[in-house]
Amino acid sequence: SQQGEEDPQALSIQEGENATMNCSYKTSINNLQWYRQNSGRGLVHLILIRSNEREKHSGRLRVTLDTSKKSSSLLITASRAADTASYFCATVISGNTGKLIFGQGTTLQVKP
Amino acid sequence: DTGVSQNPRHKITKRGQNVTFRCDPISEHNRLYWYRQTLGQGPEFLTYFQNEAQLEKSRLLSDRFSAERPKGSFSTLEIQRTEQGDSAMYLCASSPHGQGGQPQHFGDGTRLSIL
Numbered sequence: 001s002q003q004g005e006e007d008p009q010a011l012s013i014q015e016g017e018n019a020t021m022n023c024s025y026k027t028s029i030n031n032l033q034w035y036r037q038n039s040g041r042g043l044v045h046l047i048l049i050r051s052n053e054r055e056k057h058s059g060r061l062r063v064t065l066d067t068s069k070k071s072s073s074l075l076i077t078a079s080r081a082a083d084t085a086s087y088f089c090a091t092v093i094s095g096n097t098g099k100l101i102f103g104q105g106t107t108l109q110v111k112p
Numbered sequence: 113d114t115g116v117s118q119n120p121r122h123k124i125t126k127r128g129q130n131v132t133f134r135c136d137p138i139s140e141h142n143r144l145y146w147y148r149q150t151l152g153q154g155p156e157f158l159t160y161f162q163n164e165a166q167l168e169k170s171r172l173l174s175d176r177f178s179a180e181r182p183k184g185s186f187s188t189l190e191i192q193r194t195e196q197g198d199s200a201m202y203l204c205a206s207s208p209h210g211q212g213g214q215p216q217h218f219g220d221g222t223r224l225s226i227l
Contacts, residue, residue, distance in 0.1 A: 033213075042219050043205075090154075097167060098207065098210075098213035099160055100145075100213075103154050104153055105154050
């Protein structure tokens with residue numbers, strides 16, 4: 001079974017706009033990670049945020065984590081057509097082996 | 113940069129046949145994971161190795177599935193007596209050992225289609 005739920009399931013925006021994706025999870029975590037997947041390809045790691053962190057930035061990406069609400073958000077600013085992909089949040093449960101438990105993903109389409 | 117390599121990329125087989133997939137992780141990574149992904153879903157954990165030891169298996173991994181990592185380098189995932197429900201993308205990932213879970217590097221997967 002999957003840990004998280006992502007919202008929205010699909011998002012379509014114009015190039016230059018910002019995209020926000022949300023993720024909720026059920027159990028205590030060690031860290032939460034976001035991955036991108038282009039069609040027919042493997043997943044690419046974007047950013048990792050630990051349970052004691054509240055916000056993290058990487059380039060045009062901003063991730064927040066609220067452990068009291070068991071939720072996270074990924075913001076992509078100034079989106080580009082090349083950002084078109086599926087985005088997944090994945091949690092590493094406290095005390096675990098490091099296996100990732102994924103949400104169902106958000107499909108982002110950025111129109112040029 | 114030699115990333116995670118998976119072979120074959122695509123496998124089409126008849127129901128009831130056995131299939132084997134191979135994963136070559138990043139050389140210095142001692143952790144190796146297998147996941148399965150069906151259309152429109154996120155990947156689901158199957159099993160995990162640290163070096164050559166298989167340390168965890170999901171309940172999804174029925175007795176028809178077996179995975180090995182004999183020398184702590186490459187890994188194989190075998191499915192015996194394949195069923196329609198085995199059709200999926202099988203993803204391999206590797207990571208270095210580290211406290212609390214490290215980012216994982218994924219291969220491009222093997223897409224299995226059962227006729």
